[in-house]
Amino acid sequence: MDNKIVDVAKRAGVSAATVSRVLNDSSLVSEKTKQKVLKAVEEMDYHPHAAAKQLRSQRTMTIGVIVPDIIVSYFSEIIKGIENAAYARKYKVIICDSDNELEKEMEYLGLLSNRTVDGMILVTPFVSDDIIKDYSQKGYTLGVIGRAIDDEVILSCKTNNVQFSEAAVRHLIEQGHKQIAYIGGFSDSMENYERMEGYLKALKDNRIPFKPGLIDSGHFMESGGYEATLRLFERQEPFTAVFTANDEMALGVYRACRERGVRIPEDLAVVGVDNNRITGYIVPPLSTVEQPKYEMGVCLAEKLIDQLNDLNASEQNKYVIESRLIVRDSSNYLRN
């Protein structure tokens, strides 16, 4: 198992260069030589040393993915898409779980600088656009999922946040709701801005007054949604429906309602975002928005690898994949 390319060369009666050519599908090798080499490779169970190859070729065939928390299914599904697309192209994926810490994400970005990875995909709201642009300008290849960056090179794949949020809130309005609360995620993340924008648009189109007292946020977490709901209950402003920027926070809404004896959907209609698997099993099943998580992962991984191989010189760098509203019992209740 510790054979080197020269050992194979010796056994096959050729030079190391020839073995290398065979192994890298060079066309300049005669069929006969090729067979000899392949036979030797087989017999010796030879495996080219990855580091040597990487050093010489200056590419690692590896990409990194930074996520805040791999356990959250939103992220693991994206990762799966990335991994599957990478595998099909002989690329490996290094997983970088930041535990929601910017510092850890910055450290992982260093894998670009020391050439551990050929490219990096960020699925996190913490690293700023400027930092990503900096890396891009230094010549590194990177892409983001879930947001877009104002740049000509950096790849991005996101979903139509504004439209589906508008659709979700419009749906609530059609059910007869006029006081609709919004629980956002991180208040400075692009997802959050856009989902709120959709919320506002739906209100505007239906001439429903915007009430700041109905806006709160919960950091995309169950506990955050729970606390936000309790705060909303404390306030004077009544509301009959709530739109949360993701399903996790909607679970928090459910918990708060259970504790306070608020019935869903009779007293309060709820709509989330993600179509987290859990949402189909809870009672009542949660209306939500199906996001193409796996597909976004595949899309960005493919484009990134293309970019690493100069395969998309003239192509676009921003992709949007559509999400769609799924109405379930948590909001399927016509208000008079």
Added chain:
Amino acid sequence: MDNKIVDVAKRAGVSAATVSRVLNDSSLVSEKTKQKVLKAVEEMDYHPHAAAKQLRSQRTMTIGVIVPDIIVSYFSEIIKGIENAAYARKYKVIICDSDNELEKEMEYLGLLSNRTVDGMILVTPFVSDDIIKDYSQKGYTLGVIGRAIDDEVILSCKTNNVQFSEAAVRHLIEQGHKQIAYIGGFSDSMENYERMEGYLKALKDNRIPFKPGLIDSGHFMESGGYEATLRLFERQEPFTAVFTANDEMALGVYRACRERGVRIPEDLAVVGVDNNRITGYIVPPLSTVEQPKYEMGVCLAEKLIDQLNDLNASEQNKYVIESRLIVRDSSNYLRN
């Protein structure tokens, strides 16, 4: 950004070797020189080239993890444990999602042979013990989670399947059940054998006859649990409780019961395994077994890295972490 170690050396007025020493915390460098070097490194934004380092040192500081499906929370939580433990020791983690295909797993095992990773952790039932032993004998470092391998070197971390399964079934018996079905996972996986063993033990200790007609299996998947339940319903053998080898399959039981109008827990008590997050939200909440997934990941990653660094010559190589039963409403109903 394309500086090499000699460039730094030049700037600092020392040799490349000295820079290397400083960067690798060698003690043989004077404080003054060290500061000079560090300053140059800083000013030039120098990052050692990973591949060169790897080639020279013959280690990649990377480990691989093979899982059947990263989306399943059982696996993503283990991965998180591995990743976090690895990060703390400056190791990276390459994720290998096999989509339940043995062939893909075999290919990923090749990352050991070509030295892309220093070690590999398998969290999958598909690769046989013999294959793992083969790799180990070739000198590669690997470990498994969820099963144990009869070997002196290969690391393993699992949980006490027999005991907690016995406890789960005993709990059902204490609730007054005498006809208890068992839905297993892959019929040849060690988890499955051991969980079934616990099931049998509980029956034996309580002189409850074993009925083959109450045994079925569902490949650890929701759909499998659903189908197994339907098959059990078809048979003549009546039963009032079911123990499933994981929570996913219990979800399938729920679905089958909903369709057939079988009430949980009044008509059928259900107990699963995993404490999948979902189980606390469904109705009725599912009794299950809390498995230390994250901890198993941490444990094995730490031991594996220790082994890579010859830090555990005399230590054990098999670890068992305890799981415990969580009784919720799905089985909390005393039968007369």
Added chain:
DNA sequence: TTGAAAGCGCTAACAA
């Protein structure tokens, strides 16, 4: 179509 030789960027043995 093949081989010889140089070198990717780093570390470590040896010498000073």
Added chain:
DNA sequence: TTGTTAGCGCTTTCAA
């Protein structure tokens, strides 16, 4: 305490 030198195992000119 520091520098010199020799590779780690591969790919890729260049020459034949």
